[in-house]
Amino acid sequence: MAMAIKASLLLLVFLSSAIVSFSLYEDQVGLMDWHQRYIGKVKHAVFHTQKAGRKRVIVSTEENVVASLDLRHGEIFWRHVLGTNDAIDGVEIALGKCRNHLHYMWCSAISGYVITLSSQGSTLRAWNLPDGQMVWETSLHSAQISKSLLSVPINLKVDKDYPILAFGGGYLHAVSAIDGERVLQPPESSIIYVLGFLHSSEAVVYQIDSKTGEVVAEKSMVFPDGFSGAVSSVSSDKIVVLDSTRSILVTIGFLDGDISFQKTPVSDLVEDSGNAEILSPLLSNMVAVKVNRRTIFVRVGGEGKLEVVDSLSDETAMSVSLPVADDQVAFASAHHEGSKIQLMVKLVDDLETVLLRESIEMDQHRGRVDKVFINNYIKTDMSNGFRALIVMEDHSLLLLQQGAIVWSREEGLASVTDVTTAELPVEKDGVSVAKVEHTLVDWLKGHMLKLKGSLLLASPEDVAAIQEMRMKSSGRSKLTRDHNGFRKLFIALTRAGKLFALHTGDGRIVWSMLLNSPSKSEACERPSGISLYQWQVPHHHAMDENPSVLVVGRCGSDSSAPGVLSFVDVYTGKEISSSDIGHSVVRVMPLPFTDSTEQRLHLIADTEGHVHLYPKTSEALSIFQREFQNVYWYTVEGDDGIIRGHGMKSSCAGETADEYCFTTKELWTVVFPSESEKIISTLTRKPNEVVHTQAKVNTDQDLLYKYVSRNLLFVATVSPKGAGEIGSVTPEESALVVYLIDTITGRILHRLSHQGCQGPVHAVFSENWVVYHYFNLRAHKYEVTVVEIYDQSRAENKNVWKLVLGKHNLTAPISSYSRPEMFTKSQSYFFAQSVKTIAVTSTAKGITSKQLLIGTIGDQILALDKRFVDPRRTLNPSQAEKEEGIIPLTDSLPIIPQSYITHSLKVEGLRGIVTAPAKLESTTHVFAYGVDLFYTRLAPSKTYDSLADDFSYALLLITIVALVAAIYITWVISEKKELSEKWR
């Protein structure tokens, strides 16, 4: 049996290597790929430091991750990425199962459970604390969408069990921590008070019997001004809310089920009042209110009287209160003072007592403190020590203890929004960054080891030594450009508005920079980054200039908010300049022109239909004016189902004096009928893609010309009914239509409708083909369709004599206004997996064959040869076709386990894949981002243009030496023989 399995495995390996010779050996893992695990911006944190055992902190994040981190080093013990629609509302630690062991009860603190409430309070899960395995999951009934709360009361003990109270969707649930069942029969009765708001203007108090869950009493009271929503619960019977005008603090007392309101205008507390905001809830007997960039602490007296106790001038982050020894309650606050962070822990009752005051030097590029979580421990001298977990503005997570940063995690990288690549500086003569690490002996030793390895003579220690040598090999993390272009920088923009430069060699952060608003004015407090463009890539002239990237940001969330441009030097990570551009940003269009310093011209369209030229120099203007007639752009109005094409009209001199502003005119529209089609996906080719050959030779020596146009737009529409989730409609109701539209003239070049199919559509567009992935409702399967476009207008150029005599139209300029003569070939295949994103490899000259990189639902990346999605595949390819590499037609695309480029890793929460060419034609960089980051180098057709890394030069040398010696010896022998012949 084992033999049979072995044999079949062998066969499988052989077969797979016969089809796609791409896979990795075990010892090659980590040689050119790296993987970084993140969790995202922390929302809640619960410390678990009791007793012995490993100290840890349980966090839940905005990327819907629940994770357990090592408190000493910041490493991840375990983590779980919940789905994108499964946002975590609360996380708590509950004591787990209490075991009845030898008639003596003990509730193991170590084997406690982590309880998470997610999906608007409809899912409650328990995870085992040490290893993160899910213990139980309960789905709670919910009626409507509402805020949800999770609480694990410690004083409510019910028969060896601590029930968990979860509120969500208009229901309050009491759930047993042991098995997630609803608690039905608590032995002792007690009353739970619940305060809620109805219609944001009415407060209701329910008294609920925790035994039966029945409402004992209910009382409501209308507050005419309405509430704004923010709540701070001050004590067990009092909360403070803001009214709808945000200028009056309302204390609501609900002692014994009676509601009482008490209004205090904010202006009574501070002079310069404005819109107030309640900070961090759950501070006992105290409210922190933010007014006019000041934080005031307001003590709530016994009768709901409010008095200002303290105020802090700058923006301050506050923690929830934490009980310390002797019935005292402390809280932490952190704020910036210059380049330092002031961390203070004070007692709630007595603000003058400062338990801890620390100031910690902090990197400027982390921004302000966003959140603080504190935890106390008993020092050896029996005094209280505090450790604070802080979340910064750039989403990074730091642990502060004893005035120092113990560890930090760059969690901003979990929310990468845009990625571009940049070159490293050229290695200057004499200034070698790499140290001279190899003496001749070391070199020889290394090669002898490799030789041993390749001759299978190496002992396990030698293998380990070889592996280590490879990992450190040849300065792969040097900060200079290399000959093959393997070393590069990936510039990533995160949601927090921070730029990171990641080295392809080992994935470390070379520099990082938080985008600051240019003027730091009130209007633009923190710009959010939208997208990233290569601004200046010097390669022909202007070589002494550093390359730079353009970051386009926006001062607000809506699209009409004014934009911000920031130019960042790639080598140093310093902002060269930044500007408020004074108009909104709808679309940024890099133009195919550069000025004399190789700055790329960009057009930015605003909401008023004007376009603005950047850089604002006269040289750029003159370049642009030369091509003024030939600049077109388009807009997609997804909600209305209209695509519009625009051309340049004139300078908007009549309206503004800005000579870099231009008006446009509408040239074409494509109007999709709203009752039958809704745009779900649009896609264009990558603007910097290189196409090596425009022609494709058929098996019958026939020539096909690719229709290679940069102005093609792929659009997918689906019936409005079918825009929902898969399976929500019947096949008759849903149809998917795909279009290829020329964006200059608005011509529809190709239109194909798939009846009974549904989105989401994931597509990739390269050269003259589009591959798209969708769901077929009739077949109940995912499908992948390929469309290839060929040009017929140049089909007569096949004649050699025409080429020789120059009677061809290959060099004639192609006008979009000519009637396109093209035809398409398409074919569909089933694909077994659901897809998150698709990308395609790109190489320097476009000669190497392409691979599709499919981000699967399992957060892995599958590399699939483009040959598998060739529309020319037939059932029985002829001998000639087989020679050309056409694979016999199958109805589904193969998923070969060896061709997962992520091998055993997962890129959790995969969102996008970016490819960039290396200088070596065979190789391409692949960078995938999601919650995790993953990078690898791929060679879709193997590295045909370079020797393998582990090529044994020593073996080659020895062979040559041996051959020379052999030649010499045989020569001597033959001489001797000849001599003896002559003497005969």
Add this chain to the structure above:
Amino acid sequence: MAKLTPFFFLSFLIISSSLAFQSDEFGLEGAQQQTPTTRKRYSDPDSDSKVQFSLEHAFGDSDFSPAGTFSARLKSWSHGGKTLTKLRFSRNGFSDEEKDTFKNLLKGDDFYRIRLPSNVISPPGKEFVVASVRARCLPRDGLDEHFVIHMEGANILALSYGSLGACQYPRQFKLPAKWSFNSHTILKSSEQAPRTPIFTEEILGGENAEGEVDPPPERSFWAKYWMYLIPLGLVVMNAVTQATNMAEEQTGGQTGGSQVQQSARRR
């Protein structure tokens, strides 16, 4: 099976009708509408109605003004779909004023824009479908124009407009010889994607099918062995020249020194 039959019938209807639209191409001047014979049979149970919608044009940035009318028959199918057939187009000629503005367009290489309502039953529907072309692309002998109207039921999705042939770049300024339009119109509806083939049997029987593959056609002797023949030919030629040289050398050795030198050089 009983369920399937009407489905096939319907799909045949759709296919046949969509084929019919694509053949609805005709020139304006006196060209008679060809009526595909296949359609007649099925059109009986369905109701027809006539619709008219107007083409409007604009010169450069001017406002749109009427330029012609399309008239067609709207066919309502029993399954609820509506399709347009028998499209006719009558183009208004340019007035003198329009000729002048068009000449200006030609001089400035500006855009000549046209538009159609996006819904033919209740024009203008959601919005107008606009298309435009550089004016210099139109003039040939007359004014050549070519419409491709992309339809979805009674809705017009998009309009492709331009001259019939190529439009050379850089565009030359050229006035048309006569100011009459030569219009061609095509109606297009979407193509159905072919069903993804399912063939499990073929894969199972793949081994057997392997043997039935026709042997590749026998190639000629030259096609098979040219790579051997050419070096052989070279060797032979080389040998022949060598042989003649030798002979010459022998003869030249007898006649004189100058020739020896020459032959040596030749070698």
